[in-house]
Amino acid sequence: MVTADDPEMHSSQNEQDNRNYALAAKVPMLEPSEPQEVKEFMRIAYELSEELDTPVMMRMTTRVSHVKGVVTPDERREGPVERKIEKVPSKLVMLPAMAKTRRVYVEERMIKCCEIAETAPYNRIERGDNSKGFITGGVSYLYVKEAFPEASVLKLGMCWPLPENLIREFAASVDTLYVVEELDPFIETQLKAMGIKCIGKEVIPNQGELNTDIVRRAIDPTATKELFAAPKLPNRPPNMCAGCPHRGIFFNLSRMNVFVSGDIGCYTLGFLPPLSAMDACVCMGASVSMAHGMQKALEGAHNKIVSVIGDSTFVHTGINGLINTVYNNSASTLIILDNRITAMTGQQPNPASGSNIKGEAANALDFVALCKAVGVKHVFEVNPHDVVNTRQVLKDAIELEEMSVVISKAPCVLLPEMKRKKKIPLFTVRENCVGCTSCIRLGCPAISWTSFKDADEAEARGYKRKQKGFSSINEDHCLGCGQCASLCKFNAITKREE
Amino acid sequence: MKETGNILFSGVGGQGILLASEVTAYSLLGAGYDVKKSEVHGMAQRGGSVTAQLRFGKKVYSPLIEPGCADILMAFEMMEASRYAEYLHKDTKVIVNTQKILPPAVATGQMAYPDDVLANLRELGITVVEVDAFEIAKQVGEPKTANVVMVGAMSAFLPVDPKNYIQVIETRVKEQFRDVNLKAFEAGRNASK
Ligand SMILES: Cc1ncc(C[n+]2csc(CCOP(=O)(O)OP(=O)(O)O)c2C)c(N)n1
Ligand code: SF4
Numbered sequence: 001m002v003t004a005d006d007p008e009m010h011s012s013q014n015e016q017d018n019r020n021y022a023l024a025a026k027v028p029m030l031e032p033s034e035p036q037e038v039k040e041f042m043r044i045a046y047e048l049s050e051e052l053d054t055p056v057m058m059r060m061t062t063r064v065s066h067v068k069g070v071v072t073p074d075e076r077r078e079g080p081v082e083r084k085i086e087k088v089p090s091k092l093v094m095l096p097a098m099a100k101t102r103r104v105y106v107e108e109r110m111i112k113c114c115e116i117a118e119t120a121p122y123n124r125i126e127r128g129d130n131s132k133g134f135i136t137g138g139v140s141y142l143y144v145k146e147a148f149p150e151a152s153v154l155k156l157g158m159c160w161p162l163p164e165n166l167i168r169e170f171a172a173s174v175d176t177l178y179v180v181e182e183l184d185p186f187i188e189t190q191l192k193a194m195g196i197k198c199i200g201k202e203v204i205p206n207q208g209e210l211n212t213d214i215v216r217r218a219i220d221p222t223a224t225k226e227l228f229a230a231p232k233l234p235n236r237p238p239n240m241c242a243g244c245p246h247r248g249i250f251f252n253l254s255r256m257n258v259f260v261s262g263d264i265g266c267y268t269l270g271f272l273p274p275l276s277a278m279d280a281c282v283c284m285g286a287s288v289s290m291a292h293g294m295q296k297a298l299e300g301a302h303n304k305i306v307s308v309i310g311d312s313t314f315v316h317t318g319i320n321g322l323i324n325t326v327y328n329n330s331a332s333t334l335i336i337l338d339n340r341i342t343a344m345t346g347q348q349p350n351p352a353s354g355s356n357i358k359g360e361a362a363n364a365l366d367f368v369a370l371c372k373a374v375g376v377k378h379v380f381e382v383n384p385h386d387v388v389n390t391r392q393v394l395k396d397a398i399e400l401e402e403m404s405v406v407i408s409k410a411p412c413v414l415l416p417e418m419k420r421k422k423k424i425p426l427f428t429v430r431e432n433c434v435g436c437t438s439c440i441r442l443g444c445p446a447i448s449w450t451s452f453k454d455a456d457e458a459e460a461r462g463y464k465r466k467q468k469g470f471s472s473i474n475e476d477h478c479l480g481c482g483q484c485a486s487l488c489k490f491n492a493i494t495k496r497e498e
Numbered sequence: 499m500k501e502t503g504n505i506l507f508s509g510v511g512g513q514g515i516l517l518a519s520e521v522t523a524y525s526l527l528g529a530g531y532d533v534k535k536s537e538v539h540g541m542a543q544r545g546g547s548v549t550a551q552l553r554f555g556k557k558v559y560s561p562l563i564e565p566g567c568a569d570i571l572m573a574f575e576m577m578e579a580s581r582y583a584e585y586l587h588k589d590t591k592v593i594v595n596t597q598k599i600l601p602p603a604v605a606t607g608q609m610a611y612p613d614d615v616l617a618n619l620r621e622l623g624i625t626v627v628e629v630d631a632f633e634i635a636k637q638v639g640e641p642k643t644a645n646v647v648m649v650g651a652m653s654a655f656l657p658v659d660p661k662n663y664i665q666v667i668e669t670r671v672k673e674q675f676r677d678v679n680l681k682a683f684e685a686g687r688n689a690s691k
Contacts, residue, residue, distance in 0.1 A: 068523065069533065143562075
């Protein structure tokens with residue numbers, strides 16, 4: 001089982017240290033440092049799994065997963081595995097009687113694994129200058145090697161269980177022992193429980209990712225250097241694409257007095273200005289369940305709470321929340337953003353897409369039928385690019401006293417078939433623009449604003465003196481979705497003649 | 499070049515930075531170096547700031563460049579040349595695509611685009627090489643090859659024979675785009691000479 005932690009939360013909501021799961025589950029865990037080891041450790045993991053009849057975990061972190069490096073392939077060996085069904089109730093049917101025997105085995109297995117860890121080549125001492133000794137593993141090992149190339153290092157390729165004898169031998173051989181690991185003091189806590197003196201999280205941060213500089217300065221505070229300071233620059237946050245269907249929904253929500261319980265996907269960007277239309281977002285599926293909990297706690301607030309979830313996330317863990325909401329007689333509005341794909345993570349098909357990961361045709365989940373089947377009486381479908389009509393449908397749905405679902409149906413613009421479609425961009429009719437900024441407030445990357453220096457400039461350009469500027473559309477970026485045109489009351493946005 | 503060379507790529511999501519770093523990495527590999535490369539995708543796409551880090555040398559441990567240690571900064575957008583100033587040192591070569599891509603606060607008129615970015619870098623004593631990569635790519639016939647123009651511009655500063663890049667482009671770029679990318683590489687290389 002491969003698990004990847006994201007120290008620094010580059011693209012995650014939390015910074016959990018999954019080594020704790022190996023401890024809790026009593027299974028071995030390997031921790032590679034770089035691409036070559038990832039490949040080697042995978043083979044070792046399978047061998048361990050066969051030898052000890054156990055699941056094996058492999059801990060990756062951001063800078064192991066998102067790294068490319070040189071990998072030398074081994075010769076391919078086909079395993080002797082035969083495809084067949086095997087009935088082994090003593091191992092597979094965990095009723096108490098069987099589980100009790102298995103429980104004993106789990107402990108024996110860990111003892112055997114500890115013995116393996118003592119002599120395994122991936123737990124190795126790299127002898128150097130013994131005034132400083134480091135126990136480390138994973139990507140932290142690389143930072144230690146760069147920051148203190150002369151020092152002695154015990155590199156742990158297996159971070160659970162730990163080789164106690166090897167650790168004691170190493171600890172006794174060095175003057176000062178440091179433990180360098182990302183996130184929790186996992187190895188350090190075990191060392192301290194063994195009564196081994198070491199320095200760890202007293203100096204090494206327990207949050208964020210490490211790097212060579214952090215490790216060096218943590219251990220040698222004098223190793224500072226002068227750095228150039230970055231000037232103050234306008235931020236460059238990510239934004240939904242030009243033509244993104246999600247924008248039409250969030251633009252409307254930003255103009256309604258509701259609490260928006262959000263979820264995980266491209267649409268989480270609806271939180272950012274100028275839309276700023278998301279009030280909560282935790283983990284996949286939580287939008288629906290949080291809204292349900294809020295309605296129960298805040299009686300009568302049903303038309304103040306809206307949850308928003310993507311198609312993929314809804315299929316992943318939104319359905320169960322919806323069943324629960326209906327079953328418990330809650331009422332609110334759930335918006336399912338059906339863009340036909342799992343967009344944020346790179347366009348993977350999902351059960352609503354109509355194709356599978358191999359590109360073969362597959363069943364496309366029918367959201368309307370599904371919502372009705374779980375007991376939702378009010379199900380609406382909208383085209384989010386028609387911003388004005390969408391607002392009316394949302395208003396009607398939110399007013400209802402019973403649970404309602406609005407399905408926003410329009411494909412992601414990055415779908416291959418959408419990219420192949422001929423684009424008919426929109427453009428602004430300069431003389432019609434009154435500078436009301438309605439379109440600007442969509443936050444579309446294809447629309448920009450030009451300010452006038454003063455009233456004289458406005459006048460010189462043929463506008464009213466009080467007009468502050470005008471908007472324009474970058475026709476290279478515009479896909480012609482029409483959201484801005486549906487908002488413009490002055491006929492200032494229109495299509496080119498075909 | 500010291501024991502290890504460090505190249506930082508910065509720019510805006512969608513500019514083809516990852517491909518540029520990929521071509522560079524393979525070319526360095528072809529020249530016999532150990533190479534490590536790291537980048538984080540996720541929220542960085544969709545028009546946000548993007549970086550990629552590439553390190554090469556006899557043996558590279560850490561995939562991350564230390565602050566103050568980038569030897570080359572490849573900035574694919576003008577303002578992005580100074581966002582990561584803490585990674586630069588006095589002898590860093592900054593190769594910058596002079597294209598401007600307006601971030602939301604500038605596009606919506608709330609902030610001005612900082613026009614003194616390159617002058618400020620030069621004031622620190624840093625060498626700045628300006629390349630109008632977007633314009634050059636258009637002339638070559640495909641605006642999307644601006645990233646390869648940048649690779650070409652940088653190639654003049656790396657201890658790698660141009661043959662290595664050409665071979666990488668020939669083997670890694672789809673056939674229909676091969677010629678235009680080769681031209682883009684040449685044009686970029688000439689532009690920084
Ligand atoms: C708890 C958790 N699991 C997984 C992810 C990775 N992730 C980010 S977005 C996403 C799926 C988004 O798909 P969808 O709901 O269809 O929205 P879209 O991006 O298409 O708008 C996943 C699985 C995450 N961020 N958090
Ligand atoms: S990738 Fe698709 S869903 Fe994501 S922002 Fe772009 S258009 Fe919207």
